[in-house]
Amino acid sequence: MADLYGLLAEFDGPDELLKAAKAxxxxxxxxMDAFSPMPIHDLSESMGYDKHRVPTIVLICALIGACSGxxxxxxxSAIDYPLNVGGRPLLSWPSFIPVTFELGVLFSAFGALIGMLILNGLPRPYHPVFNVPDFERASGDGFFFCIEAEDPQFDVSETRAFLEGLNPKKVDDVEP
Amino acid sequence: MGSSAPIKDPTMPAPVLGPGQTYTTVTQKLSAIITSRTPLGWIAAMLIAGGILQLLMLSATWLLIKGTGIWGLNIPVGWGWAIINFVWWIGIGHAGTLISAILLLMRQQWRNSINRFAEAMTIFAVMCAGMFPLLHTGRPWLAAYWLLPYPNTMSVWPQFRSPLIWDVFAVGTYFTVSLIFWYLGLIPDFATLRDKAKHKISQLIYGVLSMGWRGSAKHWFNYEMAALLLAGVSTPLVLSVHSIVSLDFSVGLIPGWHATIFPPYFVAGAVYAGFAMVLTLGLPIRYFYGLHDYITDRHLNNMGKVMLATGLIVAYGYAMEQFFAWYSASPYEGYMMQNRMHGPYASTYWSLILCNVAVPQLLWIKRVRLSPLGLFVISMFINVGMWLERFIIVVTSLHRDFMPSSWDLYHSTPWDWGLYAGTIGFFLFMMLLFIRVMPVINIFEMRQLVSNQRRAERGTAASADD
Incomplete structure (x- = not known):
């Protein structure tokens, strides 16, 4: 079924959505993917997406920032422009700590934002689920669940029957 | 972001959200502030703020033409209003980060409805703060090689053993990280506005800003972790920024500056000033936009308590300054304190004690903490008091040099006043602009509160059935 991205079911609330994802x-x-206007505890984990990669990115960025600082x-201070201040050592490391710290923080903040965007595949202006007219409520009060046609187990009538069995508000086709 | 633990908790006296809210009402109410017609009151306020903003343009232009001689700066008081205002504005910014980062890590749910505009406040306050040292250089276009390490044709680098260059990095990082944190929080709300906007152009702008956010569970999964980590790095950052600002003073040998208590005392003062400014801005916004269901009595009560606690730390700082002056047995320190209390600036010092120590004691009374008017008046006192504190630190310590022959007083000029008032105009102008185009309260976190509230209600209903 190349002309279908998947099936999108709408549910009443966060608990129903979580139940559907688990089922x-x-x-x-x-x-598959679930769409909700706010984070729902355990939702992504219940669909098998449970590995955190952002912390690794942030840690690497923090180390790069601190080391480069x-x-x-x-x-x-010690190589390009050695300046003798009252006979103190050129590598006066305690006075280098504040800038080292600040750059570590700066880089890790960029890491958190950009890492999150890359892992989420954003920015992505177009996505098939936006074709469903009601989907604009996913940023307000709509709770949606989508099973994609790429899934090996996907079959239009069977999957539709399966989604209907989860007691949704309605089920829509998603155009690619 | 944060916990999904139910709100129902015996230690929480009042709800953080008004009764009868649903996902739909929260979304409607908060996005309607932006999608509805421009209120007349907003235009009027914008005209006033824009008018004051012109003072900034005028004062800055005249400064660039004539140089810093138009200010009251002179020897011995070489650090005048520019530094006072810089520290004042930076301090105000600190409450935003405290609310969004530290209270997030402490899982304080009441932070949700005030964090957005407190963060906006941080960003605009840091912008105002940054203008002062830049303009204080007299020739900001040369400031690049004084402040930033970049390879230039003179082969000159900044001195990294100086707290002044630490300050550049601390404030620069603080501004950037605050902006990132703010934007991260705004992405899901931009998506809401994209879907709510009626006009093609606003749909396009919010669409670009939201980066195609579609609220996928996988997105939220990474998003929440990113927000948590940003809060984690912002917490030590915010503590470091005002500590480093205080080192600008305490690394120097001037009596009244050279004290180890400065970093914690400055950080407490910053949070104190910041919460006062959150109330100064938040109470009118709450009143004019009818946000009483989101900024509830509980918020007012808690903010009053935070102000009281940080105010007491600041009072302790003042007491310790007195103690050091006596205990150090240094004649210069002792004279500095004598002069502060009884010298030409005695009235400023006692006004400071009145504003920052005496008046805020009213916050012990619960009725005052619950009264918007009472809180507004007290926060005004604190805004003034915190400015006076920096005036006292900068001017009273400098105006009595070590040699009596170089003693002098500081005489501020209208240009000092103009630039300072101008930044207040800039700050209000930016805040008004922000209120009009971005959600002033974090919408998706409000929906999360609705969800938690429902779960808590169901929990009690179920236990009642048993």
Missing amino acids: AYRAGYRK FGLQYWI
């Missing part, structure tokens, strides 16, 4: 995962579906100060 679909139990039934063997893997290519310290390196910059060391190179400037």
Whole structure:
């Protein structure tokens, strides 16, 4: 079924959505996603997406930031422009700590934002689910669950019957 | 963001959300502030703020033409209003980060409805703060090589052993991280506005800003972790920024500056000033836009308590300054304190004690903490008091130099006043603009509160059935 992205079911609230996601995962579906106007605890984990990658990105960025901050100060103060201030050592590392810290924080903040966007595949202005007219309520008061046609177990009539069985408000086709 | 623990808790006296809210009403009410017609009151306020903003343009232009000689700066008081205002504005910014980061880590649900505009306040306050040191250089277009390490043809680098350069990095990082944190929180709300906007152009702008956010569970999963980590790095950051600002003073040998209590005392003062400004702005916004269901009595009560606590730390700082002056047995420190209390600036010092120590004691009374008018008046006193504190620190310590032959007083000029008032105009102008185009309360976190509230209600209903 190349002319269909998937099936989108709308549910009443966060608990119903969570129940649907769990049921679909139990039934063997893997290519699916849930859409909600606010974060719902355990929702993504219940669909098997439960590995945190943002912390690793942030840690790497923090280390790069701190090392480059310290390196910059060391190179400037001890190598490129050595300035003897009252006979103190050129590598006066305690006075380099504030800038090292600040750059570590700066880089990790960029890491958190950009890492989150990359992992989420954003910015992405177009997405098939936006074709469903009611989907604009996913940013307000709508709770949606989508099973994608790419899923090996996907079958239009069977999957539709499965979604209908979860007691949704309604089920829509998603154009690609 | 944060916990999904139910709100029902015996330690929480009042709800953080008014009764009868649903996902739909929360979304409608908060996005209607932006999508509805421009209120006349907003235009009037914008005209006033824009008028004051012109003072900034005028004062800054004249400064660039004539140089810093138009200010009251002179020897011995070489650091005047520019530094006072810089520290004042930076301090005001701190409440925003405190509310959005530290209270998030402490899982304080009441922060949700005030964090957005407190963060906006942080960003605009840091912008105002940044203008002062830049303009204080007299020639800001040269400030690039004084402040930032970049390879220039003179082969000159900044001195990294100086707190002044630490300040550049601290404030620069603080501004950038605050902006990132603010934007991260806005992405889901921009998506809501994209879907609510009626006009093609606003749909396009909000659509671009929302980056195609569609509220996928996987998005939220990474989003919540990113927000948590940003809160984690912002917390030490906000503590470091005002500590480093205080080192500008305490690394110097001037009596009244050279004290180890400065970093914590400055941080407490910053939070104190920041909460006062949150109330100064939040109470009118709450009143004019009818946001009583979102900024409830509980918020007022809690903010009053935070102000009282930080105010007491600040009072302790004042007491310790007195103690050091006596205990150090240094004649210069002792004279500085004598002069502060009885010298030419005695009236400023006692006004400071009145504004920052005496008046806020009213916050012990619960009725005052619950009264918007009472809180507004007290927060005004604190805004003034915190400015006076920086005036006292900068001017009284400098005007009596070590040699009596170089003693002098500081005489502020209209340009000092003009630039200071101008930044207040800029700040109000930006806040008004922000209220009009961005959600002043975090919408998706309000929906989360609705969800928690429902779950809590169901929980009690179920236990009642048993």
